[in-house]
Amino acid sequence: MPPPKYKNLGRSGFLPLLLVLITMNSLLTSCVQEPEAPRLEPNAGDQLARVKSWFEENKTNLRLPERGSNFRTESQELILPFFEKEPDWDQFHHYYFPDGREVFEVSLENATKYFPTSMLDSFPDRDPAELVIQNLLFVKHPTQERFDPLIARYYPDNQESLEDFKSISYGGIPYDWSGKVDIWTYDERHFIGFIFDNGELTHHSTYQLQTSMGEARIMGDCRTIIREISNNYTGRDGIVVVRPPTVVVEVVCTGSGGYTPSGNNGNDGSDYHDYERPPCCDDPVPAPPRDLPSYDPPTIPSPNTIVNRLTNPCASRTFKQLSKGSQYLTAAPNDLGALDIFPGMLDLFEQSGKFDYQIQNGIVPNGANAKTDLINGMLVITIDNNYLSKATSLSLARTIIHETVHAYLWKQTKIQSDLNSLQLLNFYWEKYKSSGDGRWPDTHHAAMSEFILGMAVSLYNWDKKHGPSGGSLGFDYYYKMAFGGLVRDDDPTKLIEEAKQFIPKGSSWAEIQKILNNEATGTNQANGTKCN
Amino acid sequence: MKQQELIKLMGPSAIDFKYLLLVCFLFCFFFIAKGQGNEKKEKFTNAQYEFLRDVFSNNSNKKAKIYFESKDPNSWMGKFFASESEKGIGTCMYEGSLLKNSIIQLKNGVYEKKDYDTKRFPQGIIPVKNSRKKKGLHISEPLIVETYSFLFVWDSSYEAIEIYHKGHEGNWKFKCFVILKGDL
Numbered sequence: 001m002p003p004p005k006y007k008n009l010g011r012s013g014f015l016p017l018l019l020v021l022i023t024m025n026s027l028l029t030s031c032v033q034e035p036e037a038p039r040l041e042p043n044a045g046d047q048l049a050r051v052k053s054w055f056e057e058n059k060t061n062l063r064l065p066e067r068g069s070n071f072r073t074e075s076q077e078l079i080l081p082f083f084e085k086e087p088d089w090d091q092f093h094h095y096y097f098p099d100g101r102e103v104f105e106v107s108l109e110n111a112t113k114y115f116p117t118s119m120l121d122s123f124p125d126r127d128p129a130e131l132v133i134q135n136l137l138f139v140k141h142p143t144q145e146r147f148d149p150l151i152a153r154y155y156p157d158n159q160e161s162l163e164d165f166k167s168i169s170y171g172g173i174p175y176d177w178s179g180k181v182d183i184w185t186y187d188e189r190h191f192i193g194f195i196f197d198n199g200e201l202t203h204h205s206t207y208q209l210q211t212s213m214g215e216a217r218i219m220g221d222c223r224t225i226i227r228e229i230s231n232n233y234t235g236r237d238g239i240v241v242v243r244p245p246t247v248v249v250e251v252v253c254t255g256s257g258g259y260t261p262s263g264n265n266g267n268d269g270s271d272y273h274d275y276e277r278p279p280c281c282d283d284p285v286p287a288p289p290r291d292l293p294s295y296d297p298p299t300i301p302s303p304n305t306i307v308n309r310l311t312n313p314c315a316s317r318t319f320k321q322l323s324k325g326s327q328y329l330t331a332a333p334n335d336l337g338a339l340d341i342f343p344g345m346l347d348l349f350e351q352s353g354k355f356d357y358q359i360q361n362g363i364v365p366n367g368a369n370a371k372t373d374l375i376n377g378m379l380v381i382t383i384d385n386n387y388l389s390k391a392t393s394l395s396l397a398r399t400i401i402h403e404t405v406h407a408y409l410w411k412q413t414k415i416q417s418d419l420n421s422l423q424l425l426n427f428y429w430e431k432y433k434s435s436g437d438g439r440w441p442d443t444h445h446a447a448m449s450e451f452i453l454g455m456a457v458s459l460y461n462w463d464k465k466h467g468p469s470g471g472s473l474g475f476d477y478y479y480k481m482a483f484g485g486l487v488r489d490d491d492p493t494k495l496i497e498e499a500k501q502f503i504p505k506g507s508s509w510a511e512i513q514k515i516l517n518n519e520a521t522g523t524n525q526a527n528g529t530k531c532n
Numbered sequence: 533m534k535q536q537e538l539i540k541l542m543g544p545s546a547i548d549f550k551y552l553l554l555v556c557f558l559f560c561f562f563f564i565a566k567g568q569g570n571e572k573k574e575k576f577t578n579a580q581y582e583f584l585r586d587v588f589s590n591n592s593n594k595k596a597k598i599y600f601e602s603k604d605p606n607s608w609m610g611k612f613f614a615s616e617s618e619k620g621i622g623t624c625m626y627e628g629s630l631l632k633n634s635i636i637q638l639k640n641g642v643y644e645k646k647d648y649d650t651k652r653f654p655q656g657i658i659p660v661k662n663s664r665k666k667k668g669l670h671i672s673e674p675l676i677v678e679t680y681s682f683l684f685v686w687d688s689s690y691e692a693i694e695i696y697h698k699g700h701e702g703n704w705k706f707k708c709f710v711i712l713k714g715d716l
Contacts, residue, residue, distance in 0.1 A: 372716040377614070406716045413711055416619040425623045426708050429692075436667055437689040440714035 051104050051138045051147045052089050059085070062149065062186040080188040083112050085151075087136050095171035097301055102140040105152065105169050110134070116155055116180065123159075131156055133168055136186075139298040148298045150191065151184040170300075172355045175199045175307035175323055175346055185297045194303050198320065201302060307346075309360035312388050314531035318397050319359055321466040322458065340461050341454035342401055345408040352415050357407050359400070361385055369485070369520065370399050372406040379407040387520065392528025394469075394481070395519035397462045401455050402485045405448050424450060428498075438489025442496065445486045449498040456482040468529040476504060477515070477527065484516045576648040576673065583674045583681050586704040587696065589654035597668035600659045605643040605675055608684050611712040612693050613639060622710030624695055631695070631707075634680040646673055680707075690714040 091107035111129070119128035133154040138147035152170050156162050157178040168174060170181070176199045183191040195203040310316040325343030349357045356378045364371050364384035369391070372381050381403040388396065412421045424447035432442040448455075456479040463478065464471030486499040495509045503509060517523075522530040588598055615622050616635065626632045650659045660666065672684040674696075681696040681704060691712040696704045 374711075374714065403716075410711070410716075413622045414615055415617055416621075416623075416625050419625065422623045422625065422708070426706075429623070429709050430706050433669065436669075437687050439687065440690045440692075440711065441716050444716055 047102075048089065048092055048094070048104055048106075051106075052087075054145070054147050055087070055138070055149070058146070079190070080114050080184070082188050083110060085136060085186070086110050091165050093135075093169040093171060095169070095304075097139070097171075099142075099301070101142055101298075103171065104138040104140075104147070105171070106136045106138065107165050108134045108136055108151075114153065119155060122157060131162055133163060133165060135165075135169070137170055137183075137300075139300070141298070148296055149186045150297060150300065151186065151188070153182045153184065155180045155182065167350055167355075171304045173199070173201075173303050174350050174355065175357075181303050183300065191297065192300075196303075199308060199323070200320070204302070307355065307357055307359060309358055310383070312361045312383075312385075312532070314393060315361055315383055315388055315396060315400075318393055318462075318466075318531070319400055322397060322400055322462050324465075325458070325461060339454045339457040341451060342404060342458040342462075345404050348408065348415075348417070349411060352411070352417075356411070356414075357381075357404075359383070359403075361388055370403050372403050372410065374410065379410055381407060389532055390521050391531055392468070392519045392522050392526050393531045394459070394463060394467055394526075394528030395484075395516070395522075396531050397467070398455075398459055398481045398484050398519070401458050401482075402448075405451050405455065406444055409444055409447060421447065435489060441489045445488075445496040446498040448486060449496065449502060452479070452482045452486075452499065452502050469527055473527050476507075479504065480507065480512045480515055481519065483509075483512050484520075574644070574646045576646050576652070577676070579676050580646075580648075580674055581652045583676060583683075583696070583704050584657065585654045587683075587706075588657055588671075597666070598657050599666050599668055599670045600653065600657050601661065601670060601672060602645045602648070603672040603684055604645055605673075605684070608691065608693065608712060609638075609643075611691075612682075612710055615710045615712075622693070622695070622708055624708035624710075630678070631680060631697075634677040637677045638675065638682060641675075641677070643675060648673070 086109040088107040088109045093103075093105040095103050095105075097103060113129040113132040113134045115128040115132050119131070122128075123131060133152075135152045135154075137150045137152050139150065140147055154163065154168050157180070160176070161174075161178045163174065163177070168177065173181070173196060178197050178199075179195075181194045181196070183193070185191055190207050193205040194201055195205065308316055308319055310319055322342050323346055325340050346357070349355045358378055359381040361383045362385060364382055364387075368384065369387040370381060370383045372379060374380075381400070383396070383399060383403075387399075391399070409421055409425060412418050413425065416422060425443060428443040428446040429439070432439050432446065435442045456475070459481060460471055460475055460478040463469055463473065483495065483499060483503070486496050488494045488496055493513075495503075500509070503512070514525075518526040519528050522528075584600075612621075613635075618626075620626045620631075621635060624631060648659075653659065657671070668687070670686045675682045679698045681698070683694045683696065685692050685694050691714075693710045693712065695707050695709060697707045698704050
């Protein structure tokens, strides 16, 4: 048999090509290292540098066109005199709107801070301008490389709502904050205002065309109030410059009845939220004509209260009541009032500069009443809907306290402010090394045993002021309820070892379980009343 | 004549067969070459073996299984460093500068999976390639920086980095941890 003619092999030209491909593939895969996976998440500071660069390049295009001083009265809008904005790039918040748009909220260095006249009454001994937080929001455009700015001004209503830059942002209104958040376009046109009462967004307000002078009228659930805004200001030389006032109509809307900033029915429209300038600072400047790209104020969602996302009215109410804590406590047994841990734990989130705590209702798997997860850096408590439909408010308050202690302990691993809690977590993490899936919850429940008394006092305080029995159940009852949820992960019917020592003499886990079950399911033996 | 015709008929397929053999040979050659290239990966250091022996050879709970699965350290470093504050990281407080310096070095280092010799593992550690379905404590290669060791541990419901410290007596001791993921 004649040997095969190898020259035929390459006749098609395929073999050399294949050889070249294989060789190249081999060389490439053996010589070039695979790219490393990014180790760090993109640094927010680096992203902020892009915002800064964009702002420096475009800030002259973001101002009002030169139209003289009468544009205010002609437009009937509330437009404040423009001043050059000086962002303090070292102080910023970074977050996302619910639709995914990225936001950088940067502090403004300017001493010029417009504020409502009502603040002069709320803070008679203070310069209101010093109490206003004034920031620039840069909202990333969803498709283009631009960061359209808005101005956010936070006006506190009372002493308790005074915040520093770190503690408040459009993405994180403190859980108990009262005041107004005003949003202005970069060129100082009033965009929208949001009014908060104790952490709850109650109203929003806008300014519209004037319909008739000097009267307020009701449109559905909205009330219009005529306002005359003074445009006078004190220049750097101390001379008051008198300018024509602006007359605007403020429309304040609420879902339930009328409202004015003073809280009365507002028919006289006498309580103005006029805006004042502090007696200093930046003189208004005429703005040059706009160039392209034109300023396009972005749409915005309402400010994020972060904390309370409970849609169940009873649960939401209970959470708010708990957060007020011992400020209402008049007589705790044996001076235990100071142990009311719930509000202090929420305060810790606030003081940390990042309110990464959220509570909501939803579906919780495996028949649990509630759960606490870390989701995108946020500690999220979810109360089970099915549980909410059966439980008494007393049981619900206990569950909220329990989950908040989880959130507190978790938060400690991020801010390291409570050495004792960290030591407890370290000790029990080692102890429960063999708990498998249950290692993290067992560690927590063991550490939480140290908080039983504090949890009981929080529950007692809540019932005394807001609950169905007014604190009349005897402290032992609240104390026993504080054992709820302190169970082993592998067998939730069993109490975690560390909690056993705290069971009161003459009582038992079985007895405590009965109390917990009665309250959780709202049986006729429960002392609380059903939440729904 | 018939035979010659048969060969003639088979000719092209015989040539194809040879051609196929050559391609297979080339593939095998390159795979072997590539395998040899992989062996150039860094290997576990003595300190890493010593750490595993020190921490896991005295496993008091013989029932609890410990699985070893090699993981790319870059997969957890982002979340790990996100838990750092000025005061510490996870449950660790920066009491002195030692831990903080080790964390800085860890940040600046380049890490990748390493080859290991299972014979040098302490008894009780079960090496696996994919431990996803196995119940028990799962560990990966410890990263040793100065007197601190960073160990990625996990189970189906949590992920954490355990930080160990080597004291003056020369033993590795658990110091604190950073939870990366968990359910409560």
